[in-house]
Amino acid sequence: MGDMAAERGDYLFAKYCWDRVVEVEPNFPNIYRKLGLMTAEHLRDYRETAAIYLHKALETNAHDAEVRAALAQLVEGGGTKPANEPAAQTPETNEPTTNQPTTNQPITNQPITNQPITSQPITNNQLVLITGATSGIGRATAEIFARNGYRLILTGRRVERLVELKNRFEAEFGTEVLLLPFDVRDPGAVEAALANLPESFQNIDILVNNAGLAKGLAPIHEGQLEHWETMIDTNVKGLLYVTRLVTPGMVRRKSGHIINVGSSAGKEAYPNGNVYCATKFAVDALTKSMRFDLHAHNIRVSQVSPGHVEETEFALNRFDGDADRAKIYNDFQPLKSSDVAEAIYFMATRPPHVNIQDLQLFATQQASSMVIDRSGR
């Protein structure tokens, strides 16, 4: 699967697959070599990780000229920053996500952690519906629940990615997975999918409202109506359509948990973020409001509100596929999709009497939407 993903240029997914190979069989022939060379060449946000893979590859063959060259290039391109160098703070600017020159990432020899996933004993057969499971936070969330024995309903528009996840989760974890490819902006499609669930997938215990996106980063007088409509339709109306169909069952059963993926953008507006921020403020308001409506029905409602998160397609989507503009994480270490997935999993696994209302998290180098230490990773 990793090879196929790399062939079609989906390097992030290839890395994801090959990382799993490392987990299962760390001595798989040439796996670190493949990971190192591909990551160094194609995934510029993962330079430090690429260096770790390449070092590992050299442990098997210290004379591999291609690996040595790739490593040398990474180190030359990266430079170093003394560990005790004071953090330079980016002043407030009009661009929360500027393209800074390539980073001063120290290349270190850390052990590979590969998205630590909390390992809890499989104690239940709960059913989790995750919207937007085809990439980023949604995919990482699907992974952690699959790994921990939950049954899954996965949604998103890209069917082939859903199928890949289902095949892998079934093979690796024995997870039961139902795929529901639909566009959350289409109320008819949402209803067709959720009103006709197979019997064994009707009792949804946990709903993770994750599907969402930003489009554009422009002042209000220059914003594109199409962008605005896409964001409002996906982030607000899509979340409502799904929630409206899932909550009656929870109310009937007097149990359930809804976890909304908000954002730091739903806590503080930032320049040019106007409509995206408004949609995430809406998610914040809806989370609080749903909580009022549902607490007496024994339904938990939570929100996770992260700052910048890498290992997602968020920036690429925001800048309409412009890969250069999307390089907004080169000069600091943002959160990873797995960090947010772990926060979601943590909220979902508290004892039944505990409702985490909101979990706000930033990367260590990010203090607010606009205040980011961009002095290097």
Ligand code: NDP
């Ligand atoms: P990704 O772009 O990686 O993932 C977005 C997911 O949403 C994809 O699975 C996509 O699936 C799905 N999606 C988008 N539009 C639709 C649609 N119309 N119908 C169905 N599914 C849709 O980004 P992230 O993982 O970063 O984003 C997930 C959530 O996290 C979003 O709500 C985002 O606002 C929020 N967030 C992200 C942060 C970040 O810095 N990355 C920070 C804070 C919050 P597909 O395209 O296959 O339909």
Ligand code: 8X3
């Ligand atoms: C994503 C974080 O700061 O790009 O919600 O809005 S930000």
